Amino acid sequence: MKLHQHETFQRLQQVLADRLINTFALICAVGLPVSLYRWFDLGFQPIFIHHIVLSLIVFLAALCKKRIKAIHLIILVVVILTTMTFSGAATFGLQSGTVSFGIFTIFIIAFVWGLMPAIIYLGVWCLFIIGLGYLFTHNIIQYQIDPAIYAYMPSAWAIVIIGTLITALFILIMGSAFYRAFDAMLLEVYEQKHQLAQLASKDPLTGLLNLRAGLEVFSTSLARAKRKKSLLAMLFIDIDKFKQINDVHGHVIGDQTLVEIATNLQQQLREYDYAIRIGGDEFIVLLNDMSSSDYVIEISHRLLQKLEIKSDTTPFITPRLSVGIALYPYDGNTFNELKQQADEAMYQAKNKKFEKIYINNKKL
Numbered sequence: 001m002k003l004h005q006h007e008t009f010q011r012l013q014q015v016l017a018d019r020l021i022n023t024f025a026l027i028c029a030v031g032l033p034v035s036l037y038r039w040f041d042l043g044f045q046p047i048f049i050h051h052i053v054l055s056l057i058v059f060l061a062a063l064c065k066k067r068i069k070a071i072h073l074i075i076l077v078v079v080i081l082t083t084m085t086f087s088g089a090a091t092f093g094l095q096s097g098t099v100s101f102g103i104f105t106i107f108i109i110a111f112v113w114g115l116m117p118a119i120i121y122l123g124v125w126c127l128f129i130i131g132l133g134y135l136f137t138h139n140i141i142q143y144q145i146d147p148a149i150y151a152y153m154p155s156a157w158a159i160v161i162i163g164t165l166i167t168a169l170f171i172l173i174m175g176s177a178f179y180r181a182f183d184a185m186l187l188e189v190y191e192q193k194h195q196l197a198q199l200a201s202k203d204p205l206t207g208l209l210n211l212r213a214g215l216e217v218f219s220t221s222l223a224r225a226k227r228k229k230s231l232l233a234m235l236f237i238d239i240d241k242f243k244q245i246n247d248v249h250g251h252v253i254g255d256q257t258l259v260e261i262a263t264n265l266q267q268q269l270r271e272y273d274y275a276i277r278i279g280g281d282e283f284i285v286l287l288n289d290m291s292s293s294d295y296v297i298e299i300s301h302r303l304l305q306k307l308e309i310k311s312d313t314t315p316f317i318t319p320r321l322s323v324g325i326a327l328y329p330y331d332g333n334t335f336n337e338l339k340q341q342a343d344e345a346m347y348q349a350k351n352k353k354f355e356k357i358y359i360n361n362k363k364l
Helices: 007-042 046-063 070-095 101-113 115-137 154-201 211-228 242-249 251-268 293-307 335-351
Strands: 231-239 274-279 282-290 321-328 357-359
Touching (some): 046 070, 101 115, 242 251, 282 293
Parallel strands (some): 321 357
Antiparallel strands (some): 231 321
């Protein structure tokens, strides 16, 4: 997506347009009386009518800004600044306080429409100043006001100050808008990266860790077990006859059952234990800092008691689970080795009529 199509950039344009037109209206309210004050020193000048008309347009646009698109307000500001630059320079030459408007206008154009339009505008602006300077220096056109007289008029200096002030204020407005926009865009990028990280590590249905994230946390748990010389238990949990739940009650009810089991499972675990959904109706639980196999079996029984309860949303279903247990270091040193042993133990539990938990203790 290009920058000018970005939603944050669109919001920035709206904020920029609003601030530009408000500031312009405020400056016109101050600058117009100062400009017209020169009438007493210079007599009537056609440029005064020009200033009055442009100020009225700015006031009207400020009053109706909510009905005008942001891009149209920005175009209006660019057009007014351009006409003020050209008319001021043509009337008073380099003594005009509006000459500096061209710099800011180029900045606006570059931001809103891109580098090439700004370069074209800069070229036209430079050609205009060069051409105007040639005409003045070769006496092809004459100053409407004698520069020697104009330089001693307080109102002339006031106009220069106001012109500089306008440029400075507009640049500050742009800078503030830029800062806010990029801050918002950086925050948005951070949130998107966080969301992508969540999607990459979480199971979309249950919110538990997915297999990819499970491999990462297993490495952490394995290092913890080695450091503390403790047992690491891997519980392989499977929902009995889950296919029948889907076939009889539908996949929506099946999904609700998975979500409720996952939620209950997560609530029972300590903050340094992990629940992983590896697919379908199969879950893996990693229990850290286990002291003995009996303690692992005790925790597994408590888990089953919390998980095999009637559902609040589907009261006609009481899930039944089978649990197979593998222990590090007795049953393997890798995720796949422990998973294979726990999987085999889980099927042993399924085949037993009364015992739903089976620990692979061949090597104990």
